[in-house]
Amino acid sequence: MAIQTYTGGCHCGDVRYEVDLDLGEGGGKCNCSICRKIRNWSASVKPEAFRLLQGADAVTDYQFNTSSVHWPFCKRCGVRSFGHGDIPEVGGKFYSVQLAALDIDDEALAAAPVRFSNGRDNAWWHEPSEAEKKFL
């Protein structure tokens, strides 16, 4: 695969963005406290690869714990289609997009690899149990 530009956004359309990413690298799923609840499946990119086209004022921000990551969601439809943060351990500033919120067909999405990590136990290099992976 190669880096391509995709569009995406929330359910109601108030939030729209463009992102350059390699879908062949897939996206991460994790069992940490928030990823599990929102069934996070996202890919991270450098800030310059993400362009918010509209909706800067349409979102409510959410942060917790160390506040190193922003988890904004649309005020109207509630969909959390992207996030951003700054974590030096993983390379500094980044944006992340929900792969299921991109405007792409089912086949392309199904072909994107899933990478699991055990964020709950801070063991990012390990996968959660097979049972847990089923609902992440």
Ligand SMILES: [Zn+2]
């Ligand atoms: Zn919306």
